[in-house]
Amino acid sequence: xxxxxxxxxxxxxxxxxxxxxxxxxxxxxxxxxxxxxxxxxxxxxxxxxxxxxxxxxxxxxxxxxxxxxxxxxxxxxxxxxxxxxxxxxxxxxxxxxxxxxxxxxxxxxxxxxxxxxxxxxxxxxxxxxxxxxxxxxxxxxxxxxxxxxxxxxxxxxxxxxxxxxxxxxxxxxxxxxxxxxxxxxxxxxxxxxxxxxxxxxxxxxxxxxxxxxxxxxxxxxxxxxxxxxxxxxxxxxxxxxxxxxxxxxxxxxxxxxxxxxxxxxxxxxxxxxxxxxxxxxxxxxxxxxxxxxxxxxxxxxxxxxxxxxxxxxxxxxxxxxxxxxxxxxxxxxxxxxxxxxxxxxxxxxxxxxxxx
Ligand code: NAD
Numbered sequence: 001x002x003x004x005x006x007x008x009x010x011x012x013x014x015x016x017x018x019x020x021x022x023x024x025x026x027x028x029x030x031x032x033x034x035x036x037x038x039x040x041x042x043x044x045x046x047x048x049x050x051x052x053x054x055x056x057x058x059x060x061x062x063x064x065x066x067x068x069x070x071x072x073x074x075x076x077x078x079x080x081x082x083x084x085x086x087x088x089x090x091x092x093x094x095x096x097x098x099x100x101x102x103x104x105x106x107x108x109x110x111x112x113x114x115x116x117x118x119x120x121x122x123x124x125x126x127x128x129x130x131x132x133x134x135x136x137x138x139x140x141x142x143x144x145x146x147x148x149x150x151x152x153x154x155x156x157x158x159x160x161x162x163x164x165x166x167x168x169x170x171x172x173x174x175x176x177x178x179x180x181x182x183x184x185x186x187x188x189x190x191x192x193x194x195x196x197x198x199x200x201x202x203x204x205x206x207x208x209x210x211x212x213x214x215x216x217x218x219x220x221x222x223x224x225x226x227x228x229x230x231x232x233x234x235x236x237x238x239x240x241x242x243x244x245x246x247x248x249x250x251x252x253x254x255x256x257x258x259x260x261x262x263x264x265x266x267x268x269x270x271x272x273x274x275x276x277x278x279x280x281x282x283x284x285x286x287x288x289x290x291x292x293x294x295x296x297x298x299x300x301x302x303x304x305x306x307x308x309x310x311x312x313x314x315x316x317x318x319x320x321x322x323x324x325x326x327x328x329x330x331x332x333x334x335x336x337x338x339x340x341x342x343x344x345x346x347x348x349x350x351x352x353x354x355x356x
Pocket of ligand 1: 053104170
């Protein structure tokens with residue numbers, strides 16, 4: 001399988017994915033190249049996006065790019081409410097922005113994608129978590145409390161800059177849940193109906209990058225080599241999320257998160273071992289690489305032990321979920337049928353949620 005080969009430029013690795021036109025750069029200090037990347041797109045006025053919590057990071061980036069900044073919009077919000085997106089689009093027009101630079105996790109990247117969907121402005125994305133949204137043409141948006149997901153080539157960012165110095169500030173607990181969120185994309189990619197040899201290889205490589213890199217990150221959160229290895233995993237896992245279909249795990253997390261407003265990454269971290277144990281009933285062969293790389297009897301057991309070793313949240317109860325919630329969620333989760341390697345009934349979902 002031919003993975004895109006890195007083009008070395010000094011100490012930074014670069015990829016250009018010919019089939020999508022996405023330019024991907026990795027390396028310590030690649031953040032400093034943002035101005036160059038804005039100019040390379042033929043742009044002069046970048047609107048810089050962040051959450052309120054990361055406004056300092058956005059401000060320091062604006063100072064870095066100097067005259068190429070058209071200002072900041074720092075109100076990115078989880079689940080991409082359309083009202084915030086409309087306000088951001090109006091702001092982009094009022095400052096005559098010709099591109100957006102999203103610096104942050106999935107929430108900020110979602111806002112950049114929502115602007116691109118409505119304006120077709122090019123996007124430079126600088127991820128600070130492992131969620132992987134930067135590598136997909138997928139956008140989830142919320143209107144009147146209802147989250148819907150769309151796929152559109154317009155929302156796929158043009159440039160991704162992975163600088164490990166930025167994830168260094170990600171708190172350890174979020175590092176772990178965000179990494180398990182990324183690993184979930186690759187885990188489901190292993191049995192996806194439309195998987196290819198290439199997607200399977202990328203999924204395995206992405207999982208391995210986290211299995212190898214994450215314990216080192218936890219040992220020393222400022223270890224830039226380990227942070228870079230895990231960011232490479234995030235790119236691989238995000239890329240497969242954008243290429244193949246997801247099943248039970250993602251659908252269940254979507255239902256749980258949407259109906260109970262649970263934190264996205266924590267929900268993925270808790271559900272993953274249970275969803276994999278369930279799907280191993282029919283997809284044990286496809287999931288065997290996970291068991292192998294974790295040195296476990298099964299993928300479900302291996303992922304549970306890995307999450308426990310990393311002090312990840314292990315129980316839905318810890319997110320405030322009650323027994324009564326489980327009945328409602330299991331009913332909702334089977335309302336719109338979807339493909340899964342192992343057929344899923346409401347009783348199955350209820351039992352899985354009880355175990356979680
Ligand atoms: P997030 O973007 O919501 O970030 C959570 C919090 O952590 C925010 O306050 C953020 O500012 C802060 N933060 C982020 N990086 C930090 C850092 N390095 N240091 C300190 N603080 C930091 O979290 P997320 O898990 O990355 O994203 C979740 C959202 O992304 C969800 O809405 C989810 O649906 C979406 N998502 C979309 C896709 C897709 O393909 N469309 C893929 C994955 C996730």
